[in-house]
Amino acid sequence: MxxxxxxxxxxxxxxxxxxxxxxxxxxxxxxxxxxxxxxxxxxxxxxxxxxxxxxxxxxxxxxxxxxxxxxxxxxxxxxxxxxxxxxxxxxxxxxxxxLKENETKLSEVVIQNKKKTIEQKTDRLVYNLENNVNTTGGDALSAINTAPGVVVKNDVITILGKGTSRVMIDGRLIELRGEELNNFLKSISAGDIKNIEIISNPPAKYEADGTGGLINIIMKKGTRDSWKNTATASYDQNKYGIYTLRDNFFYNKNKFRFSAGVNGRTGYKNADENLEMYFPDGLSKMSSTTKVKNENFSGKLALDYDLSERTTIGFQFMNDRNNPDFGSDIRIEKYNLQNELQNVTLNKSFTDKGSKNQTYNAHLITKLDSLNRKLSFDADYFNYNSKFDRDFIANNYMPNMEFVGVNQAGRNISNQDIENWSFKADMEHPFQKFNLSYGAKMSFTNSISNVLFYDNISGTPVLDPNQSNRFKYNENNQAVYINGDKKINDKWNLQIGLRLENTQTTGFSETLDQENVNDYLKLFPTFYASYKKNENNTFSLNYGKRINRPRFDLLNPFKVYINSNSYSEGNPFLRPSFSDNFELAHSYKESFRTSVFLNVITNGYGVVFTSILETNTQIITRENYFKGLTYGLGESYSAGFADWWQSENSLYFLGSQTEFTNNINARPSNSLQIDFTTNNTFILGKTTKLQIDFNYSTPFKNGLYEVGYVSSFDIGFKQDLFNKSLQVAFLANDIFNTSYLKDFTSVVNGVKQVYSQNESNRFVRLSVVYNFGNKKINVKERNFGNQDERKRTGN
The missing domain is CATH 2.60.40.10 (Immunoglobulins)
Structure with a gap:
């Protein structure tokens, strides 16, 4: 301290x-x-x-x-x-x-300025959604997946070649990860998003957590002196159907700004999984089919009021509820070395699953003087709780499907509650020769998870204390930062920052009577330099140090059984990993961008699929087991091949070198990965657009794992009606059903495991969007007191 x-x-x-x-x-x-x-x-x-x-x-x-x-x-x-x-x-x-009067005399004039789809800033890439037809009627998660260089796969959001990314909304970090984060993002309409910022090397102002940088979602704000309502209805058809209804309202008059939205989704999707484990005595093959309910209801509310021309106060609230119940049919086949079927296990289960979270924010923004010194305060509260109640029975059969006996029967009940408070203050302080910003943040997180297991093999549920657990986790973080930027001349810009974070964590397992305490103080420097050689060529160099803290559930040491021969367990000794990120970039005419990057990772952690040979049991755990580096070359090209054809293209060459630092009885292997994406918008008329997108990523090896190819071919169509008040859109997503995770392979303890997962990425969507409102309501006074908020949001 x-x-x-x-x-x-x-x-x-x-x-x-x-x-x-x-x-x-x-x-x-x-x-x-x-x-x-x-x-x-x-x-x-x-x-x-x-x-x-x-x-x-x-x-x-x-x-x-x-x-x-x-x-x-x-x-x-x-x-x-x-x-x-x-x-x-x-x-x-x-x-x-x-000023010259417009030649066309209309009661109202709407000035439209088509933004570039991709804009390169000093420390981030800005992706504007309005030109992408395929995001119409979609959600924030699908919009993020269309952003350049960003991939969403298996509940993980990554920037290519960088690693796992954290997500912010309007500069405020979302305290969710994995499946919970993805479900939350699905509750946000893509139509409410102004743009998405891809910040691969975030400045010192932002949290240092996330080796893959930050994805910042900037939400739309209401136009001054107007009100607007947007209603959206969409239907997705995969193996099953999903219905979505959304409504968003914006009101802005005088010194008051208000917005509210509701979102509802219901339906089902299908998920197929396959796992092959090559044990010394033969192959064990698992296949699973799951019907997952997509049931969600969410709401949001935001208001801001200008106390004066210099001071604005505001409040935001978001609520999200999910009920993704699912039923699974799992078939496990065991073969001998002659590839003869020895026995079959059928596991049938139903899971009652639900989660909800609430987010509150109160903020004050004040302009201190005419020199643009600006001070802002934020207080945030976040609460998340989930339930998981699974009944299952696994029966053993002979190869001819003659019943042998009950393998395992039971009931898993688990609950998790996460609570987070955070407070921060930020100061923007311009000087004559440079701009300075600095601030501080405190964050307090408490997490409690309970696991109960009832053995039901006798027909009467009996609590098994050896498979039941209560885990408490506390994490406190204090941070201060300082950041300075200077325009040296018309060609050179420099920015340098330093963030200091002090973190204390405590994890306690009541069942194991085991407590783990960590306390670490770390510095995170950042540096940016840009050089504008001429009107056509701009060069930039940046560096940043990042930390990747484990999710709370990964620290719980307790075993959770997937089936009788497979279980997952956390690791209370799991430590954060760190990365040093370097990037050199060049932009030509703001349409051709080249980036070369290198990330050095220390104390890296991840999932390890290992096994117990004597019992043919699979174990899924997490370890700090490697160090290494990832590197790559990225090329992107924005082109207008004709007035009616706009194209965004990217090509990445990615590589890695990995060294295992923990004895996990495996050898690292690495190879080149190539990722190609092309997004094409065709203007078929003043009110009609066609979108054709294609992505392909080659198979590759990275450390412990080998991953198969991934590709997607999507076609979208949008028709504007009644002066854009009504929009009708159609999307055929992943037409050839090739975008799922396939051939995810590892070899640990001499046992090869190959895993694939397909979660209904192939679907068709029909969307209808209706906009109405008043673009110029009467006002008593024309005060520009909301200018501070406009500067803060970029509007």
Missing amino acids: KKVNLLILLVLPLFCLAQPALKLKGKIASETTPLEWADILVLNQEGKIIDGTTTKQDGSFEINLKNGSYKIGISLLGFTDFEKEISLEKDTNLGTIV
């Missing part, structure tokens, strides 16, 4: 430093009269809004800015937009700027 206090003492005096403000003023008028209520926006060189105001009754305006280069944007309903680049070195008067 001494280091934390020292860093705070170094940071606090910077609040007192400032620079003289420069005045930018002028007047806005038509050819005949001054114009009141014209919007004046000030953007930096990266195109981000940093300040703004509206003109007074006489058309005049005045803004205080620091020394630098800016773009000024002026807009008013019924007039043509005006833009001008300026270099501010002293007080400047722009004089009278005359």
Whole structure:
């Protein structure tokens, strides 16, 4: 904690430093009269809004800015937009700027500016969804899977070549991972997403957790002085059907902004699994068919109020409930060395599964002075709880299916409750020669999980204390950061940051009477440099250190039986892994992007499929068992081959080197992986679009595992009706049913295991989206007090 206090003492005096403000003023008028209520926006060189105001009754305006280069944007309903680049070195008067009236006289003019699908920023890639037809009627998880360089596979979200990524919404980290995170993302409509930021090397402001960086989902905000409602209905057909209904409402008037949404989904999907285990005495083959219920209901509420022109307060609430009950039929066949069937085990089970989570956020944002010093406070509360109740019976049979006896019968009941509180403060502090930001965050997490096992082989349930457990886990984290960026000249930009995180964890198994305590203090530096050689060529170099903390459930040492010959167990001694990430990138005309990256991983952990040869038992555990590096070359190309054809393409070459640091009786192997993606949008008319997407990833080896190929071919179609008030979309996803996990192979203790899983990725979807509202409601005053929020969100 001494280091934390020292860093705070170094940071606090910077609040007192400032620079003289420069005045930018002028007047806005038509050819005949001054114009009141014209919007004046000030953007930096990266195109981000940093300040703004509206003109007074006489058309005049005045803004205080620091020394630098800016773009000024002026807009008013019924007039043509005006833009001008300026270099501010002293007080400047722009004089009278005359706006031209639009030639088409309409009661309302909607100005549309088609955004680029991919935008490269200094420290992130921004993916705009509006051009992708296949996200219409979909959810946030499917939208993330269409983002460049991002892959969603087996409940894991990764950035190619980087590793597992954490997910944020509007800059706030979601305290969920794996299946729980994916279910939560499925409750968010893709139509509510403004864009997705892929931050492979996050700045010091963000949490250091996640070796694969961060995926930041930026949600849409309501347009000023308007209200809007969007209703969406969709139907997915795979082996079974899934219905989805969504409704989202936005209201923005004067100083008040409000949004609310509800989402409901019901139906079923099919999941098939296959596992082959080659034991010394013969093959054990398992196949499973599962019918999974997709039942979800979620809601969200957000409101913001401008206390003054400089201060905004706000509140957000999200609630998500899932009930993914499922029934499974598992068949296990045992063969001898002559490949003759010896016996069969049939395991039939039904699982009553449910989860719910609630997220609360309260925030305050205040602009301290005319120099754009801005202070924000956030308080967050998150609660997640789940239940798992599984009844099963496994019977043994002879090869001719003659009944032998009951192998195992029982009932698994488990519950988990996770609670998280976090508090953070962030300061944006511009100086004359550079920009500084700094802040602090505290986070407190408590997790309790219970496992009860009842043996029912006699027909009467009997609690087995040896297979029952209660596990408590606490994690506290304190962090401070400082980040500075400087535009050296028109060609060079530098950014450097440092984040200090202090973490304490305690895990206690009541059944085993075992407690594990960790306490570690770590520094996480970041560095970015960009060089704009000319209008066509930009180079960038970045570095960041990251940590990957284990999920709470992975630390529970208790065994959970999948069937009589297979169980999963956690590892209370599991430690975080660390990575040092380097990346060099080049952009040509903002359409051709090249990146070369290297990630050095230490104390790496992951799933290990091992076995007990004497009983032919499979064990799924987690170990810190490797160190190594991953490296790659990524090429992406944005092209407009014609006015009616827009194409986004990427090609990645990925490699790795792995060294096992734990005695797991296995040998590492690595190979090259090639991943190719092409997304093509065809404009068939003013209101009609066709989308054709294709992805292919070659088989590859990485450390302990070998993975088979993955590919997907998707076709989407969207028709706009009634001036885009109504949209009808059709999607055929994974037409050839080739995007599932296949041939997932490992060899441990001399036992080869090959696993495949198919979760109904092939489906067709019909979606209908209806938009209505009032784009210009009456206001009592035209106050630009929400400008702070607009700057915060990029709107």
